[in-house]
Amino acid sequence: MLDRIAPDPVLGSMAMGVPAYVSRRMEVEPDTAEAIRSGFHSLCADVDFVAATDAELDGRLAEHEQTPWFETLAHWVAEAIYADPGNGGNPNAISWREIGYEHGLPEGPEGPPASAAAPRPKPDFSQHFDAIVIGAGAGGGIVASELALGGKRVLLVERGRWLDYEHGGHRDHLRNHRYPLYGHNTGPDADDGPRVHVTSDGTEHQVATHTVAYSSNSACVGSGTLVYGGQAWRFHPDDFRMASRYGIPEASSLTDWPIGYAELEPWYTRAEQMLGVAGPEGSLPHEPERSEDLPMPPMPQYETAHVLQQAAMALGISTTQPPLLLNSVPHHGRGACIECGSCVGFPCPTDAKNGTQNTMIRRAIASGRLIVAAETVADRIETDLEGRVTGVALIWEGAAGRHSVKVTANDVVLSAGAIESARLLLLSANEKEPDGLGNNAGLVGRNLQGHTYPTAFGLFDDEVYARKGPGVTIATTDFAHGTPGIVGGAMLADDFVMLPIIFWDAALPEGMPRWGQAPHDFMRANFRRLIQVKGPVHEIPNPDCRVELHPSVTDKWGRPVARLSGVVHPETIRTAAAMLERAKEWLAAAGAKAVWGDPPKPRLSAYQHQAGTCRMGTAPTNSVTDINGRVWGHENLFVADASLHPTNGAFNPVLTIMALAFRCADHLLHRLEDRPDLERSS
Numbered sequence: 001m002l003d004r005i006a007p008d009p010v011l012g013s014m015a016m017g018v019p020a021y022v023s024r025r026m027e028v029e030p031d032t033a034e035a036i037r038s039g040f041h042s043l044c045a046d047v048d049f050v051a052a053t054d055a056e057l058d059g060r061l062a063e064h065e066q067t068p069w070f071e072t073l074a075h076w077v078a079e080a081i082y083a084d085p086g087n088g089g090n091p092n093a094i095s096w097r098e099i100g101y102e103h104g105l106p107e108g109p110e111g112p113p114a115s116a117a118a119p120r121p122k123p124d125f126s127q128h129f130d131a132i133v134i135g136a137g138a139g140g141g142i143v144a145s146e147l148a149l150g151g152k153r154v155l156l157v158e159r160g161r162w163l164d165y166e167h168g169g170h171r172d173h174l175r176n177h178r179y180p181l182y183g184h185n186t187g188p189d190a191d192d193g194p195r196v197h198v199t200s201d202g203t204e205h206q207v208a209t210h211t212v213a214y215s216s217n218s219a220c221v222g223s224g225t226l227v228y229g230g231q232a233w234r235f236h237p238d239d240f241r242m243a244s245r246y247g248i249p250e251a252s253s254l255t256d257w258p259i260g261y262a263e264l265e266p267w268y269t270r271a272e273q274m275l276g277v278a279g280p281e282g283s284l285p286h287e288p289e290r291s292e293d294l295p296m297p298p299m300p301q302y303e304t305a306h307v308l309q310q311a312a313m314a315l316g317i318s319t320t321q322p323p324l325l326l327n328s329v330p331h332h333g334r335g336a337c338i339e340c341g342s343c344v345g346f347p348c349p350t351d352a353k354n355g356t357q358n359t360m361i362r363r364a365i366a367s368g369r370l371i372v373a374a375e376t377v378a379d380r381i382e383t384d385l386e387g388r389v390t391g392v393a394l395i396w397e398g399a400a401g402r403h404s405v406k407v408t409a410n411d412v413v414l415s416a417g418a419i420e421s422a423r424l425l426l427l428s429a430n431e432k433e434p435d436g437l438g439n440n441a442g443l444v445g446r447n448l449q450g451h452t453y454p455t456a457f458g459l460f461d462d463e464v465y466a467r468k469g470p471g472v473t474i475a476t477t478d479f480a481h482g483t484p485g486i487v488g489g490a491m492l493a494d495d496f497v498m499l500p501i502i503f504w505d506a507a508l509p510e511g512m513p514r515w516g517q518a519p520h521d522f523m524r525a526n527f528r529r530l531i532q533v534k535g536p537v538h539e540i541p542n543p544d545c546r547v548e549l550h551p552s553v554t555d556k557w558g559r560p561v562a563r564l565s566g567v568v569h570p571e572t573i574r575t576a577a578a579m580l581e582r583a584k585e586w587l588a589a590a591g592a593k594a595v596w597g598d599p600p601k602p603r604l605s606a607y608q609h610q611a612g613t614c615r616m617g618t619a620p621t622n623s624v625t626d627i628n629g630r631v632w633g634h635e636n637l638f639v640a641d642a643s644l645h646p647t648n649g650a651f652n653p654v655l656t657i658m659a660l661a662f663r664c665a666d667h668l669l670h671r672l673e674d675r676p677d678l679e680r681s682s
Contacts, residue, residue, distance in 0.1 A: 001040065001049070004057050005077045005515040011095055011524070013077060021080035021088040022073070032072055039069035058516065065513055074515040079181075082500040082523070083173040086110045099527035101500050102467045103171065104340030105349055110171045111342070117167035123371045125394065129155045129409040131668065132392050134378040134424065136160075137223025138654050139641035139661040140415025141356025142271075145364035146665035155407060156361070156372045157394065159416075160187045160219030163226060164357075165347040173499045177218055177227050178345025180210040185346065186227060187219030193555030195419075198565035200602070206553060215450070215564065215606035217417040221374055225355025225654070229344035229470060229496050230325030232277045233651035234268050234659075236286045236480045237261040239488075239538065242647050246487045249571045253447050253543040254487075255646050258618050258627045265289060267659035267666075272323075275658065276331050276354040279323030286477035296328045299337065302466030304494050304531050305473040311590035312476060322475045322493055325654070327352040334358065339468040341497040377557065378416070380428045381637065382406055387432035389637045395557055411636045411668060413629075414614075415661070418448060418643040419606065422547040422613035423562045425624075425631070438614070438624050438631040445547035449612040449648045450605035451536035452568060454490070454576045456583035457507050458592030463528040471497035479582050480538070480650040487571045488538030490579040491651045492586065495532050503527060510596045531592070533583040536609065537576045538650035540569040545604055547613050568605050576600045609653050614643035628667045629660070640664045 002013035002022065013019060026033035047060045064070040080089030082096075090096070093109045105111045130152035133144035144156040161168075168185055175183040183190065187209070194206040197213040207213040218224045238245050240257040248254045269292050271277075278296035283289065298321040305321075312319045326348070327336045335350040343353070351358055364370035379393040391408035414421040422445040426436035436444050466473075475493030483489050498507065504514070504523065507530055512519055545566030553561050577599040584595045617623020620632035629644055631637040640661045642653055649656060 001043075001061070002077060004054065004061055005074050006081060006520065007054070007517050008520045010098060011081055011520045016081045016095065017089045017091055018077050018080040022076050024088060025076050035069045036073050039064065039067060061515065065515065071514070078504050078514065079174060079501060082504050084110050084171055086170075086172060087174055096500060099500060099523050100467065101527060102341050104338060104469060105171065105342060111169045111346070111349065112166055114170040115167055117162050120162065120374060122376070122396070123155065123373055125405045125407045129153050129407065131155070131411040131413060132157060132407060132409040133413040133415060134392065135223065135415035135417065135420070135641065136221045136356065136361065136372065137217065137415060137417070137641065138225050138356060138657040140413065141222060141225070141361050142658055142661035143413050143415060143640045143665045143668070144370055145356070145360035146662060147668060148364040148367050148370035150665070150669045152369065152669070154364075154370050155409065156370060157376050157378050157392065158221050158372065158374045159377045160221065160223070160374065162374050163220040163347060165349055165351065168220070169347045169349070171342050171346060173501050175210075176345040177224070179499060179502050182210070184210045184216070188216060189219075191556055193561055194553065195561050196550045196553050196563045197604070198563065200567050212607045215419060215610055217420070217610065221361065221372065222355040222357030223417075225325070226347055226357055227345050228353075228355070228654065229472060230353055230654070231472065231652040232272065232279070232323040232325045232655040233491065234284070234287055235261065235649040235651055235656050236477065237288055238481045239647065239649040239651070242488060242538070245481070249487060249540055249569065251542070252569050252571065253541045255617070255622070257646050258616055261288065264656070264659050264663070265291060267663045268655060270662045271655055271658035274662075275325055275356075275359045276327060277323050277325055278328035280321050284320050284323070284477065285318045286480055294323060296331055299324060299328050299339075299470065299473070300468075301473045302468060303464045304466060307460070307464050307531065307590045308474050308494065308533075308586065311586055315586065315589050317476050317478050317586070319474050319476050322472050324470065324472070325354040326470070327354065332359070337470070339470070341467065341469045341471075342499070343470040344496040378424060379404065379557070379559070381412055381424065381437060383428070383430050383437070387430060389634055411638065413638045413640050413664070414643075415639070415641040417641055418610040418613045419547050419562050419564070421639055421641055421643045423549065425614070426549050427559060433633075437637065438633060440633065441621055443615070443624050445613050446543045446545075447541040447612040447615055448545040448547055448564070448566065448604070448606050448610065449539045449541055449645070450607060451609045451648060452539060452572055452576045452600045452605050453534050453536060453608065454580035454583065454597065454600055455506070455532055455534040456580055456587055456595060456597035458531045458533070458587030458590065459509070459526060459594040460529050460531065460592055464531055465528040467528070469497045471495060479535075479579060483578055483582070486575050486578045487540060488575055489650050490535035490537045490575070492533055492535040492579065492583055495534055498532070500527070507532065509594065510598075531587060531590070533586055535579055535583070536650065536652060537572060537579055539605060539648055540571040541612055541647060542566055542569040564604060564606065566604050567602050572605070573600070573602055609642065609648060611642035611645040611648040611653060614639045615646045616644045617646065629664045638664060638668070
């Protein structure tokens with residue numbers, strides 16, 4: 001049967017080591033294996049596999065191709081053929097050579113051998129800190145570093161590990177943060193405990209840490225900035241005033257930001273200069289002003305950009321190169337991007353991807369005033385009898401078992417991501433705020449957003465997809481606003497180089513079976529003849545999309561896990577459908593001989609760019625924090641991550657997270673200078 005699922009003489013089951021791979025999968029998934037055996041027995045009931053012709057066998061298999069057992073088995077076959085050799089199939093990366101995928105890694109197709117970093121000792125938690133920052137990602141890494149560089153003594157708490165290319169760089173195409181089929185390369189760890197995801201019919205499902213429904217942020221120092229693609233967009237000015245421009249759709253919580261583009265412009269500039277962004281000179285088409293050019297030139301453009309550029313000119317669409325948080329040239333003592341085909345989802349082979357872990361945090365540690373406590377969990381925010389925040393309770397596991405400690409500080413900053421920051425506020429309830437810190441208006445955890453991504457594919461006669469990475473080379477911001485009848489819009493761009501197994505899952509034409517000769521022929525002939533155009537839709541916030549504490553399911557520490565519920569607002573789905581049509585029109589104008597792509601289905605959106613659960617605003621009745629990220633009712637408790645976003649923009653949000661973090665740190669530094677009543681640490 002495996003020979004008919006993959007009959008190709010080169011990419012067939014035996015040549016690609018499929019039987020051994022399938023056997024291993026059946027060993028680790030016994031329930032699924034039993035379903036496959038049962039399905040196979042039913043298949044064999046009236047067919048003689050020895051005597052039957054190939055056509056007869058294929059006809060019988062076709063009757064089962066939409067059954068769960070057969071779909072799973074067919075996908076296992078594809079995994080063996082198109083994933084990295086380390087998974088047990090694809091010997092010597094045969095399939096990658098056949099389809100034209102080049103990993104571009106110096107050590108071979110899987111990168112460096114997997115290795116674990118040496119454990120780092122815990123800091124002295126008995127000392128008092130000027131600030132404790134929880135979460136070492138795009139927001140927390142910057143706030144903590146800026147405070148330390150500004151002269152304050154700071155503890156940066158991160159639940160994940162220190163990772164880099166040497167430690168955690170192994171390229172497993174089935175276990176990474178871009179494609180976490182069986183796990184991921186950053187955490188959180190599988191034993192941390194599930195989350196509970198509530199589907200639209202109200203059914204609760206416990207979901208594992210690596211699944212899409214879990215909606216995990218990377219758990220490591222640097223968080224997502226270690227493995228992101230690093231598109232460094234500034235938001236459009238109208239992204240900050242959605243309600244004023246469009247009105248408020250029924251049943252939505254659409255609102256304006258309490259600050260606008262002009263307020264953030266200098267902080268955008270600081271983020272670009274301090275971390276390092278490569279891109280075009282001058283203002284991008286959607287930017288009304290820019291005080292400084294980007295510090296590095298853009299990455300090279302290849303076939304995809306040339307084809308789409310010509311089509312854009314014919315359509316009257318303006319284009320630009322996406323700004324990227326990576327080194328297009330050597331910068332700040334680190335090398336340039338080598339244009340490998342394994343960028344997003346993995347640490348960088350040359351340390352050329354600019355995250356907080358190798359820029360701000362590194363500089364701040366060198367100052368001697370930033371102390372990082374990795375593999376350490378913030379259990380709750382501590383308050384005194386008056387309800388004032390006094391520090392953080394921490395927990396961790398060590399060689400001698402589990403440990404806990406309470407650490408004091410003048411200020412606490414939450415930067416754990418939209419789900420975990422909201423969860424920690426809820427977990428930190430006290431007598432004065434029994435529903436959670438900052439939650440007197442019931443807004444903590446509400447308005448959970450992400451980004452819905454409509455994606456169109458275009459098939460061309462010529463090779464149009466570059467062998468070199470990162471892959472994202474051309475974009476238009478014309479559809480971020482101004483599409484008639486649509487609330488908001490999206491930036492549209494080509495995308496990063498697709499891993500072959502992702503191409504198999506996402507890019508094959510509509511109606512093509514995932515077994516037999518046809519899909520392998522398509523992969524071989526068209527892997528480099530396909531362009532995808534996609535973009536992050538500016539979602540309309542729905543107050544029913546939310547984070548709560550589950551009443552009975554707990555993590556390994558005995559704490560209530562996050563319960564995630566809700567479905568994106570209908571206007572988001574309408575916008576996604578409209579943006580999909582714009583993407584298809586662009587590909588068709590570029591000469592694609594076939595174009596396809598389905599509109600995204602309604603669901604909870606938090607897996608990609610989670611935001612919104614602690615939104616900033618003008619009053620405690622309409623928001624969780626003020627314009628500086630200070631939690632209402634607390635002088636010394638702040639939020640500095642995408643939780644603050646009232647809306648999440650029509651662009652990748654990481655540069656906005658960073659700009660707000662620089663702004664928050666500046667506020668804290670000047671506020672501390674103006675607060676002689678606050679106790680100082682030595």
